[in-house]
Amino acid sequence: MHIVKQLMVIPGVIAAGEYAYRGDRFSYKGALTDEHARMASILCRANTLMVNMQSEIFDSFSENCGCRPVQGWIVRGNKMTICSVGNYFAFISNHQEVLNDVMTIMRAKVGDVQDDLLVNLYSKLGGDTREALY
Amino acid sequence: MDLQKMMELPGAVAAFTFSDRGELQSHVLREGSEMTPQVLDLLARSCVANLAIAGMEARGWEALTGYGGFEPLKGFSVIGLEWSVVVDGNCGVVVKNRDADYEASFNAVQAS
Numbered sequence: 001m002h003i004v005k006q007l008m009v010i011p012g013v014i015a016a017g018e019y020a021y022r023g024d025r026f027s028y029k030g031a032l033t034d035e036h037a038r039m040a041s042i043l044c045r046a047n048t049l050m051v052n053m054q055s056e057i058f059d060s061f062s063e064n065c066g067c068r069p070v071q072g073w074i075v076r077g078n079k080m081t082i083c084s085v086g087n088y089f090a091f092i093s094n095h096q097e098v099l100n101d102v103m104t105i106m107r108a109k110v111g112d113v114q115d116d117l118l119v120n121l122y123s124k125l126g127g128d129t130r131e132a133l134y
Numbered sequence: 135m136d137l138q139k140m141m142e143l144p145g146a147v148a149a150f151t152f153s154d155r156g157e158l159q160s161h162v163l164r165e166g167s168e169m170t171p172q173v174l175d176l177l178a179r180s181c182v183a184n185l186a187i188a189g190m191e192a193r194g195w196e197a198l199t200g201y202g203g204f205e206p207l208k209g210f211s212v213i214g215l216e217w218s219v220v221v222d223g224n225c226g227v228v229v230k231n232r233d234a235d236y237e238a239s240f241n242a243v244q245a246s
Contacts, residue, residue: 036201043191047188050184050187054212055212055214058180061176062170062173065169065170065173066169066215066216066217067212067215067216067217068215070213070214070215071213071214071231072213073212074209074210074211074213074236075188075192075204075207075210076207076208076209076210076211076240077192077205078203078205078207078208079202079203079204085213093203094208097237099240100235103234103236107231
């Protein structure tokens, strides 16, 4: 079953979706409008880019420190949480055990995010992104 | 803040506190872990930055969409390859991914 469908089966998941690292595509299911899903995708891409930049700095201080490549991030709100693993995201309510269930499914189904994440994030630059980055 | 208590969280390898400017103030490291005070110092700075940005996003999201539930912000977590850092306020905990209990970790940093 597709990851988004599996996430939507979990009670407490409000919406879930997938965004392109390039920032120009998204798909979702759940209680969001198209415009809000588009905004959520931009927010997720920006946060993913930010935490990856930070992990590159950590790695330069302490090689193989265990943070790189970043797998995802969580923003915990008062009653709602956004979590992202790879290029998937989920909006969930803060009911007990929902976050752990969602993270378990996301980590298991998305798998380990590989080192080419930044190349994908920057691919809109055009040309040979790998050469431009490294 | 009882950092030793936070080290009892599943998979905890480090617990730390930091100032509002991101300076590492106190920390506890699990013996034998690969985490170093230098990485924790950088981590503390990134935590302050990430909490500030997440707070801005929460406020902006609520204002633009009309949806509630994000404010006040209750924390931020970065999930690395082997470990995750969970922070709120001036306190953070680093937990091994394979043992991580994110809800318990968020509850612990919120309580401290």
